[in-house]
Amino acid sequence: MERLGDLQLRILRVLWQHGECTVAQVQQHLAGEQSRVLAYTTVATMLRKMEARGLVRHRSQGRRFLYQATVSDEQVSQRLAGYLLDRLFEGSLAQMVNHLLEHRQVDPQELDRLEELIRRKKGESGT
Amino acid sequence: MERLGDLQLRILRVLWQHGECTVAQVQQHLAGEQSRVLAYTTVATMLRKMEARGLVRHRSQGRRFLYQATVSDEQVSQRLAGYLLDRLFEGSLAQMVNHLLEHRQVDPQELDRLEELIRRKKGESGT
DNA sequence: CAGGTAGTACTACCAAAGTAGTATTTCCGT
């Protein structure tokens, strides 16, 4: 579950968000995003490849397949975020946050939430 | 400057850290990390491919090439972190931090630094 | 000066992602 392509990630997001989907549904949800419409077979092929890699699984409903993710949002997020953290910020969360605070607009509410998170985290580790 | 392979990133990191390098130097620094030693030509080829993509450039020193990165640490970090943030955390920094706080060990010092960062950020936006 | 060494150039190959066409099957509606 190392490297994850762009389309693969988009498909996983669809499945996380909508649960079991037919190929057609996945295709529609992908199209619902900004991007251009992918051929039905493109989506189907990608799903088959992802199944071979263990990222999704399917069951049959009539002659149609219902796909669902076998990896969780959590798992993937952790893996990818950890990857980035280690490779670009020497594993330092503070360094990463610092970077993002400097280079992206951050909603003031976000800052409040962040502050709260840290307070809470400090509390629990102190206990 | 979208997708960045693993080796490519490692090479960039070497160049960011050490500045201009010959192929041999890049190879050595890569070997200095944990991983197995790559063939000299592997490194050379990768550098040539990266130059074609505009990630690095070279100048000649005698018959030897000195490579240097043309993209900055900043740029790459921003791009990759932003990518992840948008794709997995709906652009919410707090969500990402929350996730990382839950799933990784975080040094208490890191929490302090984080707190400080946020305080500072709030201060400056308030002004 | 000759021969090894260090350098680059070129070529090749594999795997994976992404994209999609064609073939085959099956189901459903009229």
Next chain:
DNA sequence: ACGGAAATACTACTTTGGTAGTACTACCTG
């Protein structure tokens, strides 16, 4: 019952990353 629609299976092709061998060249050293 039949024809078209819908579904999956199979095949194919392109690009990119990663890895490295071979060929060619030039330099330096004894």
